[in-house]
Amino acid sequence: MIKNIRNYKQTLVYGISLAVLLLLLRWLELRYVILAHSFEIYAGVIAVLFTALGVWVALKLNKPQVLTKVIEKEIYLTAAANFVLNEQQLAKLKLSARELEVLQLMAVGKSNQEIADQLFVSLNTIKTHSSRLFEKMDVKRRTQAIELGKKLSLIP
Amino acid sequence: MIKNIRNYKQTLVYGISLAVLLLLLRWLELRYVILAHSFEIYAGVIAVLFTALGVWVALKLNKPQVLTKVIEKEIYLTAAANFVLNEQQLAKLKLSARELEVLQLMAVGKSNQEIADQLFVSLNTIKTHSSRLFEKMDVKRRTQAIELGKKLSLIP
């Protein structure tokens, strides 16, 4: 049924309309008493008029249905903010743990010597790691490895 | 008004209801003729009943009004998908157009020689550009320049 009558204005309008119609009918009754036994017609007119009134009121009071529409809002983040390692790609390239570690350090701009120092191994070790890394990733330079690594979500 | 009558079923129901009500009123009329001058009451009953009928019919036939409520859903994209150059940072670092160009090519893994070939200048020119670039960005290596450049949205 009709719930939540939003404003009293429409209720008032309805009441006034009803009164006016009743008065109109009353006036018609007094004026055309001649038409005896026109009761059915009279009732029919009332029925039609008030049906229309009911329809109008209902349409006025009918509260619109709320349909929630989800709109995708694009939010731009740096890739690092929510990085998840792509383990499928990692497995596909068969990168070892150490090689990935070296790649990560390369990506943040460290030199081979700095990587060696940080991992407590020799410079030569890092060179062999990087060589294997480039071979497995099929790249020629560390910058390409970094670019590809980011593209494949191997590094942030 | 009422548009788009969706099925004839409801129209039929309305018609039958109207007929039933009229018959009911007719029956009441025959049964309680004793109540003379109850015409106004009679009319009022008709009015109320048909108003209610009108309301019911209107609600049935009225296509539910749709009010779309927009809910924003956050979608996370990689920064590269829609890169916008950070011109404030670019101005702050005072990078020249050529230097930025070199940085961009570095970032995609090109060697100095490849950059030189692509820009139709000599290798020495690229070296000069890169040196100035590193100086302005306060970095030591191209990998650091790339990392910083991405962080500052100078490159995708």
Next chain:
DNA sequence: CTTAAAATCACCCTAAAGTATGAGGCTTTT
């Protein structure tokens, strides 16, 4: 226990990257 992969390191060599300095030509600004 044996085998394979991974990690480590060394040596040598070449290629690439990066630094320093100087300089000429061009455009814009003062």
Next chain:
DNA sequence: AAAAGCCTCATACTTTAGGGTGATTTTAAG
């Protein structure tokens, strides 16, 4: 017109990166 900044190029030099080969030790898997 002069100054400043940019682009260009060169030469010389140092440092770093990368390739190739070989070898030892650890570790993981069968």
